[in-house]
Amino acid sequence: MAQYFEVHPQNPQARLLAQAADLLAKGGLVAVPTDSSYAVVARLDDKAAAESLRRLRGLDERHHLTLVCRDLAEISTFARVDNSQYRLLKLATPGPWTFILEATKEVPRRVSHPSRKTIGIRVPQNRVLLDLIDQVGAPLLSTTLIPEGEEQALNDAQDILERYEHQLAAVIDGGACPADSTTVIDLSSGQPEVLRVGLGDPKKLGLE
Template sequence: MTAKIAQLHPERPDVRLYEQIALSLKNEGVVVYPTDSSYALGCCAFASTAGRRIAQIRGENFQSQRLTLICPNLSKLSEYANYDKNTYRLLRQCTPGPYTFIMSISRSLPRRLADRRKHIGLRIPDDPVVQGILEHLEEPLLSATLIFPEDDAPCGDPSEFPKSLSRQVDWIIDAGVRSRGETTIIDCTGNTPHIVRQGLGSDPFASN
């Protein structure tokens, strides 16, 4: 298997390519795609085996892997997480953007993902390519940051992808150079949301 390469311009969407990528995702495909922080590995959240492929690429165990769902908007995000009004206001303030929210899972989360997990990461990236994928997929993406064992930062430049990657995934979406940054992680599982990792997203509590 050799990955197909898709060059997608953020402001000039190619509907045909988006449709092909979405079809691949619906059929257990794994893609490398850009976000508003760095590049990431993604599959359909409802795929039965693709999530394990992502864990294998990253050298992790699927059952212990930290999972992140990529959603197009708050309406879709609310289907998979439980949160209160204060957290909702925080979500409205920070999304879309380079934030990951750790939240308590809802019963709508697929059992395969919820198994032995109480919490999950959720994101709404501010990136037109991601939004295009989600629009055609009509489901969330299960996602993990693209970072290689020899690196200490995520990959943001497609020219730096190792050749071996093209044998491990179905599509590589080249949307140009992105940052090598990480998202700001906010834990929303307790009474008071708090930052557990400061990344590209500014501190939403700084002015409070």
Template sequence: MASAPIIEVNTEHPQPRHVQRAVEVLSSGGLIAYPTDTYYGLGCDLGSKKGIERLYQLKGRDKKKPMAFLCPDLSDVAKYGHVSNFAYRTMKSLTPGAFTFVLEATRLVPEAMMSKQKQVGIRVPDSELARALAAALGRPIVTTSATDAEGEPLIDAKDIKDALGHGLELILDGGVRLMEPSTVVSLIGDQIEVLRQGKGQLD
């Protein structure tokens, strides 16, 4: 398979034609790389079993470790995670932002995306581009950071092409991203527990 093409994209004001091209790839089970508010992400359509399998394979990730997915806004989160009033208020104050929220999964979440405890990680990123992609797709985007074979983040679209281009259909280039991972926050049982401290800061 030929290596994925790179398209330069404006991350603040994403060009609709580039968003549309990426959505066509996602909705046909393809994989993309794209800039987020944290690292570059590798993404597929939550509704594509084939896409999810390919993403695990490309990332070399253990199937027992579910990936997070991102939604365009909070109203979508409640379809996939059980959102209490407490969780809603907490997320409302922190989204869009560099957080991954761990919630109890609803029945709409594919088995592959849940932990053994039937929990799920959901993001509403502070990235116009990432939210535009999920909104245009009409379903969440399964997301994982773009890393090399050693697990080091790839910060440039050309590096992503060299390392992972063989397994992708499209790379959206938002420039070099010197970033940190998202902060992972569990909201299970109406308790705030920081599972990983990253870019997002809790007050």
């Protein structure tokens, strides 16, 4: 049964996040608040993590998973970013955006798109999630928590616990999140392409 950690949204208790990080280290999946909806995260170096995330969501291997990074500098380790892409990332982050970029060799093949070799990247501004990444010491593999067969992302920790208590190692309750997903922009093939409009307004980045 999933453990339940209720934390302060602006000053999350480090000892609780350390316990969640320990569960991640043991191969567990953890539901976390973000600056969009709740997401499910796992360790990038866990060989079974990608499969576990996809199974929870009912996704195939062609659905992009996302690396949640602490800052722009960390992005460059895991994705190839040219100057124009960097300017766009700098304008948008941190915030409710996911960018599809060409993955570097630091990204395991089991995680990236099987044919395009791309990966989703985001830099959130949610304090709870950022502090959890600090506890882990590395970016986290993630996917938006949308129940299989539904379209609406979840934003209530108690609801998540009730639905997934036997599939998650923990739920971190950092308060309600917006019931919406990130805006997804594909930067991997030349001109930026908006794949999904969520909380981020593409017009703020000069995109339609």
